[in-house]
Amino acid sequence: MAHGYDTGETTPTTAPAPGAVGSLERALAALNRLIVLISSIALVAASIVLTYSVIVRYFLKFSTDWQDELSVFLIIGAVFLSSAAIQARRGHVAIDAVTTFLPARFNRIRLVVVDIAGFLFCAFFAWKSWTLLHEAIVDNFHSSSTWGPPLWIPYSLMTAGMMLLSLQLLLQVLGAFVKPADDASPTAHA
Numbered sequence: 001m002a003h004g005y006d007t008g009e010t011t012p013t014t015a016p017a018p019g020a021v022g023s024l025e026r027a028l029a030a031l032n033r034l035i036v037l038i039s040s041i042a043l044v045a046a047s048i049v050l051t052y053s054v055i056v057r058y059f060l061k062f063s064t065d066w067q068d069e070l071s072v073f074l075i076i077g078a079v080f081l082s083s084a085a086i087q088a089r090r091g092h093v094a095i096d097a098v099t100t101f102l103p104a105r106f107n108r109i110r111l112v113v114v115d116i117a118g119f120l121f122c123a124f125f126a127w128k129s130w131t132l133l134h135e136a137i138v139d140n141f142h143s144s145s146t147w148g149p150p151l152w153i154p155y156s157l158m159t160a161g162m163m164l165l166s167l168q169l170l171l172q173v174l175g176a177f178v179k180p181a182d183d184a185s186p187t188a189h190a
Helices: 019-060 066-088 097-101 104-138 152-178
Strands: 003-005 093-095
Touching: 019 066, 019 152, 066 152, 097 104, 104 152
Parallel strands: none
Antiparallel strands: 003 093
């Protein structure tokens, strides 16, 4: 039993599905590439802000309340927004003991069942994120820190990320049904 990326699943789709599903896959892939770049910049920015915060606190003895919260917002955005790109590559950490014992046909079925379950969970999470975002905007919720940024910022990042992840999972499920059987291998069905 190995712990790591799910073997045979970490490569992106080599050929998009035909028709509208394929068009959506290509559009989401382009958006994912842009989001990964922005998320990478956000993570670097968060590390710079946190480093600045440590230096200012230690050497200058200044209070730094906004830096921690800004870093959290940047990390939330990077994690949630890039989740669809990671799912498109099936880059989630998995235990591949089951995949090595299953015949290819059952492994394809397993992937579709997992994608359906993942889609249902993420669609529910996205819906709940929308309700949190709506409440934060309507009721003008703000963080309880002294900086007090509006909470619609992290909720909008979470909502957008979960919507993209739900769309990615839905496209993977639809792609499994519209692609020819010889192209529906686990490596091609990401």
